Amino acid sequence: MIICAGNNETFDFATPMGVGLIETAMNLTRLCLFDKPEFLLFIGTAGSYGDAEIFDIVESKTAANIELAFLDNCAYTPLDNVVSTNTQEVKDVIVNSSNYISTCKEKTAKFLKYGIGIENMEFFSVLQIAKEFNIPAGGVFCVTNYTDENAHNDFIKNHEKAKKLLEEHTSKRIKELTKR
Known part of the structure; x- marks a missing residue:
């Protein structure tokens, strides 16, 4: 099943799940409880912390939920803040998720040191729910x-x-996969 955020980020071939971590978690959980999909592919836009260029396409199976305060040692969490469905030894670009859009280039450059390359508001919820189910x-x-x-x-x-x-x-990727 292909899913997306919603609002102004919808696609004819994808089911909207909601914007941000909470809406996505609620709606995707509901979907999985009543009609569990065989796979989930989330598509959406992202902001770059500096390495990825505008209009680059990035594929990933790893997400984080790390707030800017964590990078400045101003916060901590007892929760597991990285989740991955990557079962291969391939290194993923980690996608950070927050309900906030980052706007400070100096602070967000610190994410790169941890292998976190882009941010998208929903992806951490998607992978967390996928892992749970x-x-x-x-x-x-x-x-x-x-x-x-x-x-x-x-x-x-x-x-x-x-x-x-x-x-x-x-x-293009769907056509490649169906040829196999």
Whole structure:
């Protein structure tokens, strides 16, 4: 099953789950309880912490939920804040999720030291629920912006093109998989 966030980030071939960590967790849990999918593929846009370029496509099976305060040693969590469905020895770009969009380039560059390359609001919830229900899952993202003071304006400017690129990439990958 292919899923996406919702609101202005929808696709004809994907089922919207909600925006942010909470909506996604609630709606995806409900879906899994009543009609458990064989697999989950989340598609959406992302902000780059600096390594990924605008309109890059990034695939991942690993997500984190790390807040900026953690990077400055101003917070801690007793919860497991990284989840992965990656069963291979392939190194993933880690996708960080928060209900906030980062806008401080200096702070977010610290994520790169931990192998965390991009941020998307929903992906951590997707992988957490997939893990709970033992469902293979992954994500495909198109970078719309850098995590700097222009994050929102760049997201707005690049969103439609990013959605088209995601549609093309996903369609191509589905064709590749069905040929096997």
